Amino acid sequence: MNPRLDRLNPYPFERLRQLFAEVQPNAHLRPISLGIGEPRHATPAFVLQAYQQALHSPTDGLASYPATAGTPALRQAFAKWLGQRYRVQVDALTQTLPVNGSREALFALTQTVVNPNQRDAIVVCPNPFYQIYEGAALLAGATPYFANSAPARNFAVDWDSVPADIWARTQLLFVCSPGNPTGAVMPLSEWEKLFALSDQYGFVIASDECYSEIYFQEEAPLGGLEAARQLGRHDWKNLVILTSLSKRSNVPGMRSGFVAGDASILKQFLLYRTYHGCAMAPPVQAASIAAWNDEAHVQENRDLYRQKFAEVTPILSEVLDVRLPDASFYLWAAIPASLGMSDTAFAKALYQEQAVTVLPGSYLAREAPAGNPGAGRIRMALVAETAECLEAARRIAAFVHQHN
Template structure:
């Protein structure tokens, strides 16, 4: 069995595939096309043995949002080859524009697939409400798939305690804090991006709370890992090497020479971190 993932990607996708005894295949994101995944690079033989496709929209780490045309193409591939689409949408309520990102279930309805066949969508309180420790979320989609999923979950014994349930109800029932959280991330991008744009290739994402930045060649010196290590050692700022979030596929690692910056700290701390990164690049170069 084969599991297809976008590349770069959230590493749990690969870990889950390996635990299930499956092989992984990757569709690389294309920086020239706003980090859209190049699904055409995956050959028909790979699609034919694919049982599961992970997608992430808005994407981690790129922030890219899948348009309706891309959903249509993936649904057509799913119909042709019979694989399930697992859509990770935990960043769906953190976005920079006025309109929320298109979700998988919404796309399915727009394309006349109201039965959500071979489609499941996952989301979480972790990002919208800044409560990753609750491990609270939901899954929705194809009823036949969810019937088996719920049976598995019952035997897995992953029930929430009453306190977490009550906190989850409070968080899901309130939108004011989500709007405030979204506004705060917009303010962070507005302050941080100009500070970094002078020393690296970086722009605000469509959605999510990451900056997926390309390092200048003189700063990388062949390794985004070395850059991240020295930044931590000399300036006490932690970023994630882009190559850690991707795999070698189709001739290259699409995360090489990039870093992921998570703007999850307070506004002042994010600004100070950006100033330190800019200073470090000047010194490192």
């Protein structure tokens, strides 16, 4: 067996199952889960219709093998959306590729970028982080290095904490903006800093932007390609952005997204994917084109989240150190020190007494020189309908009041 598999850490939800293994939730309450970030708003009807029409089409159905690169129409839809959303112009056929969701692409891109012959290769990750970053780095033969986020700076990652000798060995840097779980959006000044480091040391920047369309301010979050354009970088050198329809269009089961950026990297990425067997099914391509070409449903989805967060956040902010994030559908809350509970103890007792599931923050981070930035925090995914999220918030508030 591949010995690198032994280096993988259990996924956060597996650790959560183990934490709850001997605990029974309050039988008098209906269980509510805020633990998993799985969109639960309704899938747009027109997306389902496009899928069904293609499924029964003699040319777009399941009767032939799809091309790994996708259809020209699909890639043109990517380019059109990037132009409308970020005001950037990309070559659809050389600077975009379809992927089966951002998770698959994050993993596969890492295998493409990391040189297995460099024994001391580093992949820099934000901390806390999406665990695919770590697993992809380990299975590529690299060592993850974690840069902590700073609560005092609205959870911005402290890139200055990364030593020069680490940057010198770095082959890939993961950026997540808006961030999971913090919801922080990276400003142009930080992009400028990372581009300068990439130019100096030659590493690739992979920008995970799957939460870009769920935001609470009037101004949409800055994206990697947009930041590069504003800084006069039009060739996207050593930059690849990854995005997805899962959160934007409420189709997590469709596993559809795309990558865009440096044409030389995407050429090699396509070669890797051709062998990896990652072609997107034609009906999914047809439904994806429909979704990327429509913004009305995205605005409606964003409005639902804005209303939900506006109602839920005030209830929780009375008992937890939490505020409205820049973007994403998570609340990243600190547990009051007066409770005398770790994040795991809090999650376990809350599940037992109030039948509400939250994810311990320490499960989403790693020990770093400055400690584990998730310790003492919980992540709450407000993905259910407003009424259910409000009920969960009231139960959390009651729990904190009872134990304070």
